[in-house]
Amino acid sequence: MAVKLQPLADWVVAEQEEAITKTASGIYLPDKAAEKPKVAKVLATGPGKVGDDNERIPVSVKVGDRIVYKSYSTTELKIDGTEYILVKEEDILATVK
Numbered sequence: 001m002a003v004k005l006q007p008l009a010d011w012v013v014a015e016q017e018e019a020i021t022k023t024a025s026g027i028y029l030p031d032k033a034a035e036k037p038k039v040a041k042v043l044a045t046g047p048g049k050v051g052d053d054n055e056r057i058p059v060s061v062k063v064g065d066r067i068v069y070k071s072y073s074t075t076e077l078k079i080d081g082t083e084y085i086l087v088k089e090e091d092i093l094a095t096v097k
Contacts, residue, residue, distance in 0.1 A: 004079055007046040010059055010089040014040035014067060015082075039068055039096060040085060049089075059089050066096035 005013045017039045042065045048058040061067055073091035077084055 003043045003084075005044060005084060005086075007044055007086060009046045010049045010057075011046045012042055012059065012061060012067070012087050012089060012092065013044040014042050014069075014085050014087060016040045016085055017066075038071060039066060040087075041066055043084070061089070061092060061095060067092050068094045068096060 003013055007013050042061050042063055044063060045059040045061060048056050051057045067087075069085075069087045070091045070093060074085040074087045077086070
């Protein structure tokens, strides 16, 4: 899938994973009750930010990584029917292996 967004600086474009709609015991959750996971797949990264010595510091995640990010730290947008999130690198907590 070609992403139509090119993030700037240390921003990352990602696609959020689907919410869990069925519990382990088999109970189905309505859409409003299912909390969105804080895990997403990286689709594009910015070039990084400029450090104090004017050297570019690259973003530490790469396209294809699965990331865990802080709650309420994203900007959500929809382009051509596809939902994306934008998150700053400093709000990424971990990668999922």
